[in-house]
Amino acid sequence: MREKVLPVLSVLGIIVVIWYAAAVWMNSTWVYDQAERAGTTVSFAEMVPQTMAQDRPLLPPPHQVVKELWKGVAGQAVTSKRSLVYHGFVTFRGTMMGFALGIVMGVALAVSIVRFRVMDMSVMPWAIISQTIPIVALAPMILTVSNQLGIDNREVPKAIISAYLSFFPVLVSMVKGLRSPDAMQLDLLRTYNASESETFWKLRLPASMPYFFASLKVAVAAALIGTIVGELPTGAIEGLGARMLIGSQFGEPLIMWAALFASAILAGMLIVLVGTVEQVARRRMGGPA
Amino acid sequence: MIWLGGAILFWLAAWAVNASVAGSAAGRSRAGRVFVPLLFGITVLVLWEGVVRGFGVQPVILPAPSAIWARIVASPEVLWADFVQTVVKGALTGFVMGVGAAFAMAIAIDRVPFLQRGLLPIGNFVAALPIVGLAPILVMWFGFDWQSKAAVVLVMVFFPVLVNLVAGLQASERMQRDLMATWGAGYWQALVKLRLPAAMPFFFNGLKIATTLALIGAIVAEFFGSPIVGMGFRISTEVGRLGLDMVWAEIAVAALAGSVFYGAVSVVERWVTFWHPAQRH
Structure with missing residues (x-):
């Protein structure tokens, strides 16, 4: 533990230092412009503090972002439209729906691909191709179409987009996992006269679990990206993606940065959550803790 | 019926x-x-x-494939201009720069294990973040034209490639490195002749992830502002005009571009890592 914490902290420190330097450098233009307009000159020592506290900085320094983030998280009632907790929850809900849908799709496809050779040959190549299609190209259309079909709920198109991104890692890992039992184990079950479904439930499925959980971590990150992208091009008003869009349209960089960091924190929480579920499941299945 | x-x-x-x-x-x-x-x-x-x-x-809900094909045939200039703007100028430029930057960074920190230990967890975490969120900020910095799209792609591509390459550079075995040492190979010789080739399967894993990210980044960045050309721009305006056949035509082009891009990387991979068990049939 000790030998990991120190390097990580120092790399983080280096990043913060570079960030401050970049903030001074990028925001200085504005300070100099202001001074020139006012007919005064500013020395370097006067310029630096002014780059730290602008309303619309080109690059806000870390403490400004943290302050805005704190204001959004703790400074509002959680039900307020300005609260990042509220927007984060909307995004979290969308992510979970897409994630669940993606898991169901991925597992169902994997099971049928492992069971039926014809599915393997015909669907698998298209599943791979489907991921090379930039789903974001589909996002605005999924939204209008579901609007015209009378689905007013904005959650549905978001869930579809995020499921599209998250099903693939689950599918690939589950196919690998369901095929992971070796010939010896399959032969053993055959000597027990086990039926195909018994082999599936008692050998293939348990054997696939490590692969399944490994894929969940990738899938949950993908689901979050899908949800945020789904919130972007639509004039959505709720969610972290919508927050970024609002910040962009009104030229409020601080809102954008705060939403960006909120989504990073959300991503971290999701990964920890999935890791915890994995540990609990592994322990209950009698694996090493 | x-x-x-x-x-x-x-x-x-x-x-x-x-x-x-x-x-x-x-x-x-x-x-x-x-x-x-x-x-x-x-x-x-x-x-x-x-x-x-x-x-x-209704064609405003789902146009038939034949209608989409008719649209593709009818407007090749528009599709080509959008393709050049988004894929060639935005995605490819950013991809090349991002991969180049990640490569240089991986080599630069290769000699400092302390930095690697610190960077790997952070890089892994950042690779899982929704970096597309940087798009509006980068559009603000670099303007509406393709430069900002390339910048978004650069950032999105950087971390998966970096993390994979750093992991790959540690993939050669102790025994192999010792052998290089007994031959009196210097750091650079060992790097070029043993460790970089051994890292290539990992590197290409990162590249494959990066190819899909590149197109996503370039298209998303256009939602935040673009000149009046580009696939993301065309999609969002045509959706507003209910010209769904044009939207699907752009999607078809995007799908084709994405698949060709991925396929090209796979071909290069097979050529570079011919020795790897996954490539032998």
Whole structure:
């Protein structure tokens, strides 16, 4: 533990230092412009503090972002439209729906691909191709179409987009996992006269679990990206993606940065959550803790 | 009705053909491997066409494949201009710069294990973040033209490639490195002749992830502002005008570009890592 914490902290420190330097450098233009307009000159020592506290900085320094983030998280009632907790929850809900849908799709496809050779040959190549299609190209259309079909709920198109991104890692890992039992184990079950479904439930499925959980971590990150992208091009008003869009349209960089960091924190929480579920499941299945 | 019935009949027939081909010895041949998915793809298109015509689905909800094809044939200049703007200028430039930067960074920190230990967890975490969120900020910095799109792609591509390459540079075995040392190989010789080649399978894993991210980044960045050309721009404006056939035409181009891009990386991978067990058949 000790030998990991120190390097990580120092790399983080280096990043913060570079960030401050970049903030001074990028925001200085504005300070100099202001001074020139006012007919005064500013020395370097006067310029630096002014780059730290602008309303619309080109690059806000870390403490400004943290302050805005704190204001959004703790400074509002959680039900307020300005609260990042509220927007984060909307995004979290969308992510979970897409994630669940993606898991169901991925597992169902994997099971049928492992069971039926014809599915393997015909669907698998298209599943791979489907991921090379930039789903974001589909996002605005999924939204209008579901609007015209009378689905007013904005959650549905978001869930579809995020499921599209998250099903693939689950599918690939589950196919690998369901095929992971070796010939010896399959032969053993055959000597027990086990039926195909018994082999599936008692050998293939348990054997696939490590692969399944490994894929969940990738899938949950993908689901979050899908949800945020789904919130972007639509004039959505709720969610972290919508927050970024609002910040962009009104030229409020601080809102954008705060939403960006909120989504990073959300991503971290999701990964920890999935890791915890994995540990609990592994322990209950009698694996090493 | 006849369209719908015909499409369903075609589907059943194609499925029967596929099932029998997949079960027979022909399914294991090279031709069988191409034929089965191809027939499946055609079936989906036929079913799509049949459903759209059979149910009389409005073109503003789902245009038929034939209508989309007609649109592609009718407006090649627009599609080509959008392709050049988004894929060539935005995605490819950013991809090359991002991969180059990640490569340089990986080599730079290679000699400092302390930095690597710190960077790997952070890089892994950042690779899982929704970096597309940086798009509005980068559009603000670099303007509406392709430079900002390339910047978004650069950032998105950087971390997966960096993390994979750093992991790959540690992939050579102790024994192999010792052998290099007994031959008196210096750091750079060992790097070029042993450790970089050994890292290539990891590197290409990162590249493959990066290819899809590159197109996503370039298109998303256009939602935040673009000149009046580009695939993301065309998609969002045509959706507003309910010109869904144009939207699908752009999606078809995007899908083709994405698949070709991925395929090209796979071909280079096979050529570079011919020695790896995954490439031997």
